[in-house]
Amino acid sequence: MSKRGGTTPNRFLPPKESSLFxxxxxxxxxxxxxxxxxxxxxxxxxxxxxxxxxxxxxLVLVHMGRREEGIELVRKGIRMDLASHIVWHVFGLIQKGEKKYEEALKSYTQALRFDKENMNLLRDVAQLQTQLRLYDGLVETRYMLLRLRPTARQNWIALAVAYHLSGNLAEAKKVLVEYEKTLKNVPHYDVEHSEMLLYHVRVLEELEQHSEALALLDVSAKDRAIVDKTAIMEVRARLLSKLESDEAEHAWKVLIEHNPECYDYYKGYLSNQGLNIDENPAEALAILREFSTQFPKANVPRRLSLSLASGEEFQALAEPYVLSALKKGIPSLFVDVKSLYTDPAKLKSFEDIAESIHKDTSPDTSVASSSVSTEPTTYLWSLYFLAQHYSYLSQYAKALELLDLALAHTPTLPELYTCRARTLKRAGDFHGASRAMEDARLLDGQDRFLNTKSAKYRMRAGLIDEASALLGLFTKKDAPSPGADLEEMQSLFYLLEEGDAHRRAGRLNLALKKYAAVQRVFDDYEDDQYDFHGYSLRKFTVNIYLNVLDWEDHLRSHPSYIKAALAASRIYVDIFDDPKLASGHVDGDATDAEKKAKKKAKKAQKEKEDAAKKAAAPATSTNEDKGLDVPYKDDDPDGMKLLSAPEPLELAWKLLQPLTTLAQDNIEVLIAIYDVAIRRRKYLQAARALARARALDSEYPDLHVRIVHARHFVSVLPEPMPPPVGPIFIETLGKILSEDVSLETYNSQFLQNHSTSAQAIFAAAQTSRVLGAPLQEVEDLIFTTLRDEVRLDVKTALEISSFLKKIKSPRVNELHQALDAKFTLSTAFKTPDELAKLREWVLTTSSNSSSERTGNGAAPMENEAELGKETGESV
Known part of the structure; x- marks a missing residue:
């Protein structure tokens, strides 16, 4: 090691400088x-x-915002003294701030080599090991911390939690027992001690030592050591049930009396009685009837009874349930009972009940029924329920007719307009839906929910800038843009809706930008748990901490992440198949109106981004602490780097990889995994995805396309797949589809078996395209979806339209004309000029006129000069 002045080693400083350090x-x-x-x-x-x-x-410079300069000094310091724990600790702090947890742990481990008993280092290492789920190493680190400081209570609990996370519950129990022996003079109602005791009971319960767990719970409750009385009752009832004790029934009854609106308590009681809801519905129904009598105001036992009853008994229970909700004016009644619609008999019963109430309460009824309230609100809410009912059944015209009656009765109820908007959206009139939702918003300009819904519907109509302006009414005024503020607030709905809107408009770069922002939100969720590894143990909130860790482990099973990952991966697959898409010039075949609209949107987007850059310019002052965490720096404002990434399939796989374990039962995820894996030449991944998808639903239309694609892919390979992967892939594929069956025959049989399903016909057309069929044959097959006997909806029709555009079919306009005639309420298949006029109509300010509230929600297309005005026609 080099010397200073011939006597001072590189690390050791004279007393004066040592004091300064x-x-x-x-x-x-x-x-x-x-x-x-x-x-x-x-x-x-x-x-x-x-x-x-x-x-x-x-490190100080990094905190002051001079990051690059500071990191360079840190690297230089490490080179000067590789054997110092301080330099490695500092480097670990820098890496942790960059979210490089694996590298940070390596630096901390290196620091521990030179200072094995440094408490700060050990605590940081423990947090990193928990973050990375390295539980075996965590046990060793926590044991070292306890050995160094056995008087610290949190070290005992931390070691028990480490054993628990590593799966060694027996050792966790031993640690807790030893810890409790060290306690003296613990005051009553000590919250931290209470949480520790509940955790001890949890460990014993998971060890299936139920008698010991119950004894500890009862003693602690009697001694007033456990504060949470509700938790005492819940855990006690659960333990008594597992012990098959006679006291269990009373314990569950006490819980139900404590909160008669908790579903879990009723299910726990029924389970304790040995009743399976599916196997013993009659006995369970009798018990629920007793609870309904005992708690007449409780809604849960009556609702559970509806799930179990059938036939005349269901009718007898459903009628008072629906009538009571309509009398009270409960808007969520339909959402409450919608899950019962899987049973056609119950669906019909609800329809008959609601129609009967509607008829009996109608102002036109000469003699009102004595059994039904004559309050005008009952009539109104019956109309609302029936409108939702028929909208759900795709009977859009009837739903809109009922909404017209309701609006004529009470034109100031926002729920009626939101229901109209939802119905028009389902019918394919996205512009009319947007206008209806805006009508709802204008009834209460201070309602953030209505503001959000109106913006959401505008995005679905392609009005992205107008939606942003609406959202700006409730975002920070000093934010660079409403979108920037919503992204900072991690608004998943906004990111997904705007991403989808850009994707539908062909702006794949901006769509990827939003989907990537969704991914960053989930990355932030994952990073946010870091501080709680230490905080939760210090505060003894162990039970909820373990629940959070479990939630974090399943974080990316969230529907929003799955939706963003699927949408982005499909774009990346399309880019791989057609690299021209990466240039961003995807509108070569667009009409003049479409090109003009895209140009205008691009200009508006650039202005928005310039404003964001200007507002987000870094401050020049170095007085404030910038922190170690690296702020997100957007070096790709228009998403072109994402679009033109050199390896799009690797980016797609990065998004899908967490879903291989978290969404194994989602067939769309499995199909997306196949699409990426087969192009990455990961044949075993592709085979597993196909086999799993087939086990879930062998007749799924998109799966049919992939099965044929896999067989065709193998047949056109220039060389056989190398062993051992090749034979395994071919063997798995042979189990799915026998090699004796020709692909053309297989496709024809699939089409014959599903001749009335539009999605199946579309899948057959896609399959024909894979097999190299002529364009005209594919087009003719697609046009058969227009037959009367085929079940075609707007969503599938839009997918078919996108497919024809993708294969550059000259019959797109012909298809749109036919679809426009077929879906009379839809505006999704209008010409660009008609859509431009619809856009102007949606944005007109005269949205509160009485004619709008009795119109059909869509601008009349017969007379283009009248676009922008409502006609007052009834549906």
């Missing part, structure tokens, strides 16, 4: 960054190669 550490801890920087410079003036001081100066 200690002062530097203290100044850093208290965030006195300017003084710390001056102190570091004092030391480096005499000893410019002192590694620890260089690293500390670099």
């Amino acid at each position: 200690k002062e530097l550490l203290s100044l850093y801890e208290t965030k006195q960054l300017k003084k710390g920087l001056k102190t570091a410079d004092q030391i480096l003036k005499k000893y410019p190669e002192h590694g620890e001081t260089l690293c500390m100066k670099g």
Whole structure:
């Protein structure tokens, strides 16, 4: 090691500079960054190669916002003193701030080699090991912390949790028992001690030592050591049931009396009685009837009874349930009972009940029924329920007719307009839906929910800038843009809706930008747990902490992440198949109106991004602490780097990889995994995805396309697949589809078996395209979806339209004309000129006129001069 002045080693400083270095550490801890920087410079003036001081100066500079300069100093300091725990600790802090947890753990481990009993280092290592789910190493680290400081209560609990996470519950129990022996004079109602005891009971329960767990719970409750009385009742009832005790029934009854609106308590009671809801519906129904009598105001037992009853008994229970909700004016009644619609008999019963109430309460009824309230609100809510009912059944004209009656009765109820908007959206009139939702918003301009819904519907109509303006009414006024504020607030609905809107408009770069933002939100969720690894143990909130860890482990099974991952992966697959898409010039065949609209949108987007850049310019002051965490820097404002990434399939796989374990039962995910894997030449992944998807639903239309694609892919390979992967892939494929069956025959048989399904016909057409069929044959097959006997909906029709555009079919306009005639309420298949006029009509300000509230929600297309005005026609 080099010397200073012939006597001073590289690491060791004279007393004066050593004192300054200690002062530097203290100044850093208290965030006195300017003084710390001056102190570091004092030391480096005499000893410019002192590694620890260089690293500390670099750390201070990072906190002051001079990140690049600071990191360079840290790296230099490490080179000067590789055997110092301080330099490795500092480097670990820098890496942790960059979210490089694996590298940070390596740096901390290196630091521990030179200072094995440093408490701060050990605590940081434990947090990183928990973040990375390295539980075996976590046990060792927590054991070391406990050995060094056995008087710290949190070290005992932390070790027990480490054993618990590693799956060694027996050792966790031992640690807790030993910890409790050290306790003396614990006061009553100590919340931290209460949480620890509940955790001890949890460990015993998971060990299936139910008698011991119940004894500990009862003693702790009697001694007033456990504070949470509800938790005591819940755990006690659960333990008594597992012990098959006679007291269990009473324990569950006490819970139901405590909260008669909790579904879990009723299910626990029924389970304790040995009743399976599916196998013993009659007995369970009798018990629920008793609870309904005992708690007449409770809704849960009556609702559970509806799930179990059938036939005349269901009718007798459903009628008072629906009538009571309509009398009270409960808007969520349909949402409450919708899950029962899977039974056609119950669906028909609800329809008959609601129609009967509607008829009996109608103002036109000469003699009102004595059994039904004559309150006008009952009539109104019956209309609302029936409109939702018929909208759900795709009887859109009837639903809109009922909504017209309701609006004539009460034109100031926002729920009626939101229901109209939802119905028009389902019918394919996205512009009319947007206008209806805006009518709802205008009834209460201070309602954030209505504002959000109106913006959402505008995006679905392609009005992205107008939607952003609406959202700006409730976002920060000093934000660069409403979108920037919503992204900062991690608004998943906004990111997904705008991403989908850009994708539908062909702006794949901006769509990828939003989907990538969704991915960052989930990355932030994952990173946010880091601080809780230490905080939760300090505060003894162990039970909820373990629940959070479990939630984090399944984080990316969230529907929003799945939707974003699927949409982005499909774009990447399309880019791989057609690299021209990566240039961003995807509108070569667009009409003049479409090109003009895209140009205008691009200009507006650029203005928005310029404003965002200007507002987000970094401050020049270095006085404030910028922190170690690296702020997100957007170096791709228009998403073109994402679009033109050199390896799109790798980006797609990065999104889909978490879903291979978290969404194994989602057939769309499995198909997306196949699409990416087969193009990456990962044949085993592709085979597993196909086999799993077939086990879930062998007749799924998109799966049919992939099965044929896999067989065709193998047949056109220039060389056989190498062993052992090739034979396994071919064997798996042979189990799915026998090699004796020709692909053309297989496709024809699939089409014959599903001749009335539009999705199946579309899948057969896609399959024909894969097999190299002529364009005309594919087009003719697609046009058979227009036959009367085929079940075609707007969503499938839009997918078919996109497919024809993708294969550059000259019959797109012909298809649109036919679809426009077939879906009379839809505006999705209008010409670009008609859509431009619809856009103007949606944005007109005269949205509160009485004619709008009795119109059909869509601008009449027969007379283009009248676009922008409502006609008052009834549906």
